[in-house]
Amino acid sequence: MKLYTAKLAPNPRRVHMFLAEKGLWETVERVQLDLATETKVPDHLGRNPMGLVPVLELDDGRFLTESRAICSYLEHLNPEPNLMGETPEERAFIEMFDRRVEWGVLLPLANWVRHGHPGLAVLEKPQIQDYAEASSEKAKAAMVWLDADLAERDYVAGNRFTIADITAFAAIEFARLVKFKPWEIYPNIARWRDAVKARLSADAALA
Ligand SMILES: N[C@@H](CCC(=O)N[C@@H](CS)C(=O)NCC(=O)O)C(=O)O
Structure with a gap:
């Protein structure tokens, strides 16, 4: 998995903290994009037509966007510690x-x-x-x-x-x-x- 992300931005930071809580912070490759110049370009629009980060590239090459969806995916793959509810x-x-x-x-x-x-x-x-x-x-x-x-x-x-x-x-x-x-x-x-x-x-x- 590879995370397209950016510095200082709150939505990427949600995923950063979620990854760290799951003990995955060092295991997922991170690609820092410059929000001013690198998100509304063809390469990134191909990952997310809205030109936003975060985007998680899955191992099969698909791109998962929306912070909460990315966190849900990580939660299902790595249930512990639970961050989204047990019951x-x-x-x-x-x-x-x-x-x-x-x-x-x-x-x-x-x-x-x-x-x-x-x-x-x-x-x-x-x-x-x-x-x-x-x-x-x-x-x-x-x-x-x-x-x-x-x-x-x-x-x-x-x-x-x-x-x-x-x-x-x-x-x-x-x-x-x-x-x-x-x-x-x-x-x-x-x-x-x-x-x-x-x-x-x-x-x-x-x-
Ligand atoms: N609903 C999206 C929002 C993503 C979003 O707004 N990302 C901002 C950074 S916090 C962004 O990529 N901004 C770049 C821009 O506005 O061009 C999510 O939850 O991930």
Whole structure:
């Protein structure tokens, strides 16, 4: 397997941390692409017509895209440690929380960064400052419910670490690019982030 990936980008980082949690970080070859110049070119559009990363190239030559689909594949191939749920109920609730943070936290934070950071103007054409501002409001509102959720349990989807923590961590670390540090404001997010950052996989996540 080969992973087409990029530095600093939150969706690739989700897969990085998932691989590291599974003990696979060193075993999957990684190809770093420059998002500004190497994703909207024929070679990469052949792997993913949307020109995005991450893309996992399977051993039979097929290309698997979408971070969550890649993680599901890795989870089925390598069931331990379990990150996506053991029972039907647990799987459904972890998916619910993962999608909640993907759409409710990662998406507005990513749009804030992509539309607000001058360095990302090359990816977001047109870059719309009003959209950055509106997304920042949505992201800040999401921190209120995320902090309240984390007051009730240790991790995003319950009392153990799961894929939902990986998605939320990748999102929140990306917000540094617009100097948003919710852990300095919200105590439960701070406690949770410290716990996630202390994991060995956090280094891979931030690679
Ligand atoms: N839904 C996709 C989103 C992938 C995505 O948006 N990737 C970004 C990096 S985080 C990208 O490749 N951006 C390049 C671009 O916008 O040109 C997933 O979950 O993998």
